[in-house]
Structure formats: structure tokens, C-alpha cells
Amino acid sequence: MHQGEIDIDAARVKRLLAEQFPDLDAGSLALVRSTGSVNAVYRLERDLYVRLPRLEKWAASLEHEWNWLPKLSPHISLKIPQPLARGKPTSWYPFPWAIYRWIEGSTYQDGLIDDERQAARDLAQFILELRSIAILGAPRGGRPPLIELDAATRSAIETSGAEVDAEAVLAVWTHSLESTPWDGKPEWIHTDLLKPNLLVEGGRLCAVIDFGGAGIGDPAADVVPAWSVFGQLGRETFRQVLDVDDDTWIRARGYALHQALLIIPYYLKTNPEFVAMAKRTVEEIRLELR
DSSP states (O other): OOTTOOOOOHHHHHHHHHHHOGGGTTSOEEEOOOSOOSEEEEEETTTEEEEEESSGGGTHHHHHHHHHHHHHGGGOSSBOOOEEEEEOOOSSSOSOEEEEEOOOOEEOOGGGOSOHHHHHHHHHHHHHHHHTSOOTTOOBOSOOOGGGGHHHHHHHHHHHGGGSOHHHHHHHHHHHTTSOOOOSOOEEEOSOOOGGGEEEETTEEEEEOOOTTOEEEOGGGGGTHHHHTOOHHHHHHHHHHHTOOHHHHHHHHHHHHHHHHHHHHHSTTTOHHHHHHHHHHHHHHHHHHO
């Protein structure tokens, strides 16, 4: 999916385990297929999984999770990842990697949810819990002001070609730029609450994963699921529970649109399921504004 991506397969993972965690080498190993693009994930036995960054620029996210997930976990009701062991770089796999406790559940899909409004309440509660955590020493997170994303967004619209209605999405993006820039108190944010990072079990949201970008910043970054995850009913409930003001809502819509528009041309040929999710986000934004 990426230029310069490390070739990761089961044989390479088995070799890493044999050299660094020989007590786990004999366990069963299976690729976990998903739309995720940052790490390769392999399930190890029934209760563990291995995450391996595909590119050097993402390797630091595992160290970030190792440091912060144990501090966040006591404050969060939903399940979140539990890192157990850190693997070291080698001459033939040059990045750090990690072993985590397996979380039962399926990647969020509309058909797996019994009640979208309940899912919206559950995710909003997670966000409120995250925001309530003390920020002392926390790293910066989130995205830059929308105006700094303008050139990249317009370029993505152009390179998406017929995959999007350029005139319509440009109008939405231009409206987003009219929102008041955020200047409030930083709060803990996850920053990547897309469907691939939400797990469902028994018809309800059960876990949030991938905290590699978590930090403190503009809370609008975590309002993006209003369009990237939910439809109209869930979106209304989500906004109500979070008590989102108009400026934050418009900024969040801009972040959701920017993210979706960058995904579409980049992953068009290599990750079509991810592109389908991004197109759905764009359509949800357009439906809301109609």
C-alpha cells in the first residue's frame, strides 16, 4: 500500500518470535485481515496478537502506546489495547514491534450494531472519559488548523477525479474553513476514530483500538465519527451526548472531509474497502448539508 513498505509475512513474524520470544514461537499464527494500513497484525494463539509497523514513520506509535495505554486504561470503560511485550529491531526487520493481549470483537459494521443510537452513546461516553483524564505530560495530538490543510485537501479533490463530486465537496470544504479556529483548553483525544479502530461484540461497541496518535489537542478531532461511523440517527445522538457547539461541529466536519478525501486517491487501487468507507463519509456529509 505504501512506497518503501517493509515486506511482512508469517515467516518473518515467526523468525522474530523465535529469536526474541522463543516461548511463543510454537504457537499458532494467523494474519488478521483488515482495512488497517499502518501495521501488519498477526493473531498469536488465542489470546495474543503481534503488531508490526509497515513504515519507519509509524514505528514510534508503538512506543507511544506502550507509555500511555497503561495510564489511560483505568479511566476507560470500553476495552482498549493492552501491550505485553516489546520486540526489538533487527537487521532484517528494522523497526520496533509489539505483542498485545487479544480483544474479542469484530470491526465495526452497521449490520453488526443492534442500535446505532446506543453505539453513538457508548462512543461519546468513551470520548468524555478520555477528555476527563489529566493532561500533565501528555503529548500533542490531533490535526493542525483547517486552513493549514487547505492545499492538501484541494489537491486530493483534484486527484480523486470522478470518484467524488468535486464541485459539491469543494463547497463543503470552503464552508468548513469559515469556522472559528479552536483556541480552547487542550484535552485528551484519540484522533483516529474510524470504523477499523472500533470493535463490536454482541451488537454493541466493545472496544477502541489503535492509540498511536492519541494526545492532547482540539476536541473536534474526535467528533469526526459523526460522519465516518454514524448515519443520521447516530449522528444526532452523538452530538447531543457530547454537547458539541456549532464551531466545533463545523471544524469536525472539515476534518472528516479532509481525511476521507486524502484516503480516496491514495488507496484507490490498494485498499478498496478503506476507500468505500471514505466515500461513505463524504456522502454522509453531503446528506447532512442537504
